[in-house]
Amino acid sequence: MNGFLIDLDGTLYRGHEPIPYAAAFIQWLQQHELPYLLVTNNSSRTPEQVAEHLLELGIEVPATAVYTSSQAAAKYLTEQRVGNRVHMVGEAGLRIALEASGFAVEGTTPPDYVVQGIDRSFTYAKLTEAVRHLKAGATYVLTNPDRMLPSDGGLLPGAGSLAASITAASGVEPVVIGKPSPIIMAYAIERLGLPAADVWVIGDNVHTDIRGGVVSGCRTALVLTGVATADNVHEQLASAGVTPELVCDDLAHFIAQFTELGGL
Ligand SMILES: [Mg+2]
Secondary structure, three states, X not given: OOEEEEOOEOOOEEOOEEOXXXXXXXXXXXXXXXXXXXXXXXOXXXXXXXXXXXXXXXXXXXXXXXXXXXXXXXXXXHHHOOOOEEEEEOOHHXXXXXXXXXXXXXXXXXXXXXXXXXXXXXXXXXXXXXXXXXXXXXXXXXXXXXXEEEEOOEEEEOHHHHHHHHHHHHOOOOEEOOOOOHHHHHHHHHHHOOOHHHEEEEEOOHHHHHHHHHHOXXXXXXXXXXXXXXXOHHHHHHHHOOOOOEEEOOHHHXXXXXXXXXXX
Protein backbone atom coordinates (compact mmCIF):
# COMPACT_ATOMS: atom_id res chain seq x y z
CA MET A 1 0.00 0.00 0.00
CA ASN A 2 1.22 3.47 -0.88
CA GLY A 3 0.53 6.65 1.06
CA PHE A 4 0.67 10.19 -0.21
CA LEU A 5 1.91 13.49 1.23
CA ILE A 6 0.50 16.18 -1.02
CA ASP A 7 1.38 19.84 -1.15
CA LEU A 8 -1.38 22.45 -1.36
CA ASP A 9 -0.32 25.72 -2.98
CA GLY A 10 0.71 25.18 -6.58
CA THR A 11 -0.36 21.52 -6.39
CA LEU A 12 -4.11 21.56 -5.53
CA TYR A 13 -4.77 25.29 -5.95
CA ARG A 14 -3.22 28.59 -6.82
CA GLY A 15 -4.61 31.25 -4.49
CA HIS A 16 -8.37 31.12 -5.10
CA GLU A 17 -8.21 28.95 -8.22
CA PRO A 18 -8.29 25.15 -8.15
CA ILE A 19 -5.67 23.48 -10.34
CA PRO A 20 -7.12 21.19 -13.04
CA TYR A 21 -7.49 17.54 -11.90
CA ALA A 22 -6.94 18.43 -8.22
CA ALA A 23 -10.48 17.45 -7.17
CA ALA A 24 -10.37 14.35 -9.38
CA PHE A 25 -7.05 13.33 -7.84
CA ILE A 26 -8.38 13.61 -4.27
CA GLN A 27 -11.45 11.58 -5.31
CA TRP A 28 -9.16 8.95 -6.82
CA LEU A 29 -7.27 8.67 -3.51
CA GLN A 30 -10.52 8.44 -1.56
CA GLN A 31 -12.10 5.88 -3.91
CA HIS A 32 -9.07 3.62 -3.61
CA GLU A 33 -8.83 4.25 0.15
CA LEU A 34 -5.22 5.32 -0.20
CA PRO A 35 -3.89 7.05 2.93
CA TYR A 36 -3.00 10.69 2.32
CA LEU A 37 -2.22 13.93 4.11
CA LEU A 38 -2.18 17.42 2.68
CA VAL A 39 1.03 18.92 4.04
CA THR A 40 1.48 22.67 3.99
CA ASN A 41 4.25 24.99 5.08
CA ASN A 42 1.66 27.75 5.50
CA SER A 43 1.35 28.45 9.24
CA SER A 44 -1.41 31.07 9.07
CA ARG A 45 -4.46 28.82 8.67
CA THR A 46 -5.85 26.09 10.90
CA PRO A 47 -6.59 22.66 9.31
CA GLU A 48 -10.31 23.52 9.53
CA GLN A 49 -9.74 26.76 7.60
CA VAL A 50 -7.70 24.90 4.98
CA ALA A 51 -10.48 22.30 4.59
CA GLU A 52 -13.06 25.12 4.21
CA HIS A 53 -10.92 26.82 1.57
CA LEU A 54 -10.60 23.53 -0.31
CA LEU A 55 -14.34 22.94 -0.14
CA GLU A 56 -14.92 26.36 -1.76
CA LEU A 57 -12.72 25.10 -4.60
CA GLY A 58 -14.72 21.87 -4.95
CA ILE A 59 -12.22 19.67 -3.08
CA GLU A 60 -13.77 17.82 -0.16
CA VAL A 61 -11.41 16.61 2.56
CA PRO A 62 -11.75 16.32 6.34
CA ALA A 63 -9.71 18.75 8.46
CA THR A 64 -7.86 15.71 9.83
CA ALA A 65 -6.38 15.19 6.35
CA VAL A 66 -4.55 18.53 6.63
CA TYR A 67 -1.18 18.84 8.35
CA THR A 68 0.32 22.31 8.79
CA SER A 69 3.75 23.55 9.81
CA SER A 70 2.04 25.08 12.87
CA GLN A 71 0.85 21.65 14.03
CA ALA A 72 4.32 20.23 13.43
CA ALA A 73 5.91 23.12 15.36
CA ALA A 74 3.59 22.46 18.33
CA LYS A 75 4.47 18.75 18.24
CA TYR A 76 8.19 19.55 18.08
CA LEU A 77 7.93 21.82 21.15
CA THR A 78 5.97 19.14 23.00
CA GLU A 79 8.71 16.60 22.32
CA GLN A 80 11.47 18.97 23.44
CA ARG A 81 9.89 19.46 26.89
CA VAL A 82 12.00 22.56 27.57
CA GLY A 83 9.08 24.55 28.97
CA ASN A 84 5.65 25.75 27.96
CA ARG A 85 6.14 29.51 27.66
CA VAL A 86 6.09 30.68 24.08
CA HIS A 87 6.61 34.09 22.57
CA MET A 88 4.82 33.83 19.23
CA VAL A 89 5.40 35.87 16.10
CA GLY A 90 2.69 34.66 13.77
CA GLU A 91 -0.99 34.43 12.95
CA ALA A 92 -4.08 32.58 14.15
CA GLY A 93 -3.19 29.14 12.76
CA LEU A 94 0.03 29.10 14.78
CA ARG A 95 -1.54 30.47 17.95
CA ILE A 96 -4.36 27.91 17.88
CA ALA A 97 -1.97 25.00 17.26
CA LEU A 98 0.30 26.05 20.14
CA GLU A 99 -2.55 26.64 22.58
CA ALA A 100 -4.17 23.33 21.63
CA SER A 101 -0.92 21.62 22.67
CA GLY A 102 -0.95 23.37 26.05
CA PHE A 103 1.56 26.14 25.42
CA ALA A 104 1.09 29.54 27.09
CA VAL A 105 1.32 32.05 24.28
CA GLU A 106 0.15 35.27 25.96
CA GLY A 107 2.16 37.40 28.40
CA THR A 108 4.72 34.79 29.36
CA THR A 109 8.12 36.31 30.01
CA PRO A 110 10.77 35.18 29.89
CA PRO A 111 9.69 32.68 27.23
CA ASP A 112 11.31 29.30 26.70
CA TYR A 113 10.74 29.61 22.97
CA VAL A 114 10.34 32.17 20.25
CA VAL A 115 8.13 30.46 17.66
CA GLN A 116 7.81 32.33 14.40
CA GLY A 117 5.72 31.88 11.29
CA ILE A 118 4.31 34.26 8.77
CA ASP A 119 3.08 37.45 10.40
CA ARG A 120 1.55 39.91 8.00
CA SER A 121 1.56 42.59 10.69
CA PHE A 122 5.26 42.17 11.51
CA THR A 123 6.80 45.41 12.83
CA TYR A 124 10.08 46.85 14.10
CA ALA A 125 8.70 46.51 17.64
CA LYS A 126 7.97 42.79 17.08
CA LEU A 127 11.46 42.29 15.65
CA THR A 128 12.97 44.01 18.70
CA GLU A 129 10.98 41.91 21.16
CA ALA A 130 11.79 38.60 19.46
CA VAL A 131 15.49 39.48 19.31
CA ARG A 132 15.55 40.40 23.03
CA HIS A 133 14.05 37.03 23.99
CA LEU A 134 16.54 35.14 21.80
CA LYS A 135 19.46 37.12 23.24
CA ALA A 136 18.15 36.14 26.70
CA GLY A 137 18.37 32.46 25.76
CA ALA A 138 14.99 31.46 24.29
CA THR A 139 15.06 28.68 21.67
CA TYR A 140 14.16 29.88 18.18
CA VAL A 141 11.73 27.72 16.17
CA LEU A 142 10.65 28.67 12.64
CA THR A 143 7.51 27.13 11.12
CA ASN A 144 8.79 27.29 7.55
CA PRO A 145 11.77 28.66 5.66
CA ASP A 146 9.95 30.01 2.57
CA ARG A 147 11.46 33.40 1.67
CA MET A 148 8.64 34.22 -0.74
CA LEU A 149 5.15 32.86 -1.21
CA PRO A 150 2.77 32.94 -4.13
CA SER A 151 -0.43 34.99 -3.90
CA ASP A 152 -3.09 36.15 -6.32
CA GLY A 153 -1.17 39.41 -6.72
CA GLY A 154 2.30 37.90 -7.26
CA LEU A 155 4.99 36.88 -4.79
CA LEU A 156 4.91 38.14 -1.19
CA PRO A 157 7.61 37.92 1.51
CA GLY A 158 7.22 34.71 3.52
CA ALA A 159 8.12 33.56 7.04
CA GLY A 160 11.71 32.91 5.96
CA SER A 161 12.21 36.57 5.08
CA LEU A 162 11.04 37.68 8.53
CA ALA A 163 13.32 35.01 10.02
CA ALA A 164 16.27 36.43 8.08
CA SER A 165 15.84 39.76 9.87
CA ILE A 166 15.48 38.09 13.29
CA THR A 167 18.59 35.98 12.67
CA ALA A 168 20.56 38.97 11.38
CA ALA A 169 19.77 40.96 14.52
CA SER A 170 20.04 38.17 17.10
CA GLY A 171 22.75 35.97 15.62
CA VAL A 172 20.50 32.98 16.41
CA GLU A 173 19.64 30.44 13.71
CA PRO A 174 16.20 28.84 14.04
CA VAL A 175 15.23 25.20 14.17
CA VAL A 176 13.25 24.87 10.91
CA ILE A 177 10.10 22.75 11.05
CA GLY A 178 8.48 23.01 7.60
CA LYS A 179 9.47 21.40 4.31
CA PRO A 180 12.22 20.56 3.36
CA SER A 181 12.97 19.92 7.05
CA PRO A 182 12.92 16.24 7.97
CA ILE A 183 10.99 17.28 11.12
CA ILE A 184 7.62 17.91 9.44
CA MET A 185 8.26 15.05 7.02
CA ALA A 186 8.86 12.56 9.84
CA TYR A 187 5.68 13.64 11.66
CA ALA A 188 3.62 13.43 8.48
CA ILE A 189 5.00 9.98 7.61
CA GLU A 190 4.28 8.84 11.17
CA ARG A 191 0.66 10.02 10.79
CA LEU A 192 0.26 7.97 7.63
CA GLY A 193 1.60 4.97 9.54
CA LEU A 194 3.58 3.64 6.59
CA PRO A 195 7.30 3.13 5.95
CA ALA A 196 8.83 6.18 4.23
CA ALA A 197 9.72 4.04 1.20
CA ASP A 198 5.98 3.48 0.58
CA VAL A 199 5.15 7.17 0.73
CA TRP A 200 4.94 9.43 -2.31
CA VAL A 201 5.61 13.14 -1.78
CA ILE A 202 3.87 15.19 -4.46
CA GLY A 203 4.45 18.91 -4.88
CA ASP A 204 5.32 21.79 -7.18
CA ASN A 205 8.45 22.99 -5.38
CA VAL A 206 11.77 21.19 -5.92
CA HIS A 207 13.45 23.03 -3.04
CA THR A 208 10.81 22.23 -0.41
CA ASP A 209 8.56 19.31 -1.45
CA ILE A 210 11.01 17.24 -3.47
CA ARG A 211 14.03 17.92 -1.25
CA GLY A 212 11.93 17.12 1.84
CA GLY A 213 10.78 13.86 0.26
CA VAL A 214 14.27 12.85 -0.83
CA VAL A 215 15.93 13.55 2.56
CA SER A 216 13.17 11.55 4.26
CA GLY A 217 13.53 8.48 2.07
CA CYS A 218 10.19 8.91 0.30
CA ARG A 219 9.34 8.57 -3.37
CA THR A 220 8.84 11.92 -5.09
CA ALA A 221 6.78 13.42 -7.89
CA LEU A 222 7.11 16.99 -9.12
CA VAL A 223 4.01 18.56 -10.68
CA LEU A 224 4.54 21.41 -13.13
CA THR A 225 1.57 23.45 -11.94
CA GLY A 226 3.08 25.94 -9.50
CA VAL A 227 6.61 27.09 -8.73
CA ALA A 228 7.92 24.52 -11.21
CA THR A 229 6.48 24.76 -14.71
CA ALA A 230 7.25 23.22 -18.09
CA ASP A 231 9.23 26.38 -18.91
CA ASN A 232 11.50 26.46 -15.85
CA VAL A 233 11.73 22.82 -14.76
CA HIS A 234 15.29 22.25 -16.02
CA GLU A 235 16.54 25.38 -14.29
CA GLN A 236 14.66 24.46 -11.08
CA LEU A 237 16.09 20.94 -11.00
CA ALA A 238 19.63 22.16 -11.68
CA SER A 239 19.49 24.76 -8.88
CA ALA A 240 17.98 22.36 -6.33
CA GLY A 241 20.42 19.51 -6.93
CA VAL A 242 17.74 16.89 -6.22
CA THR A 243 15.88 14.79 -8.76
CA PRO A 244 12.26 13.69 -8.39
CA GLU A 245 11.40 10.15 -9.42
CA LEU A 246 8.55 11.46 -11.58
CA VAL A 247 7.96 14.77 -13.31
CA CYS A 248 4.26 15.22 -14.08
CA ASP A 249 2.46 17.85 -16.16
CA ASP A 250 -0.38 17.66 -13.63
CA LEU A 251 -2.04 15.25 -11.17
CA ALA A 252 -3.82 13.30 -13.93
CA HIS A 253 -0.39 12.65 -15.42
CA PHE A 254 0.78 11.47 -11.98
CA ILE A 255 -2.04 8.89 -11.80
CA ALA A 256 -1.10 7.64 -15.29
CA GLN A 257 2.59 7.27 -14.40
CA PHE A 258 1.84 5.76 -10.98
CA THR A 259 -0.42 3.18 -12.62
CA GLU A 260 2.23 2.42 -15.24
CA LEU A 261 4.74 1.79 -12.43
CA GLY A 262 2.40 -0.86 -11.12
CA GLY A 263 0.85 1.15 -8.29
CA LEU A 264 -2.57 -0.08 -7.06
MG1 LIG B 1 3.53 24.34 -3.33
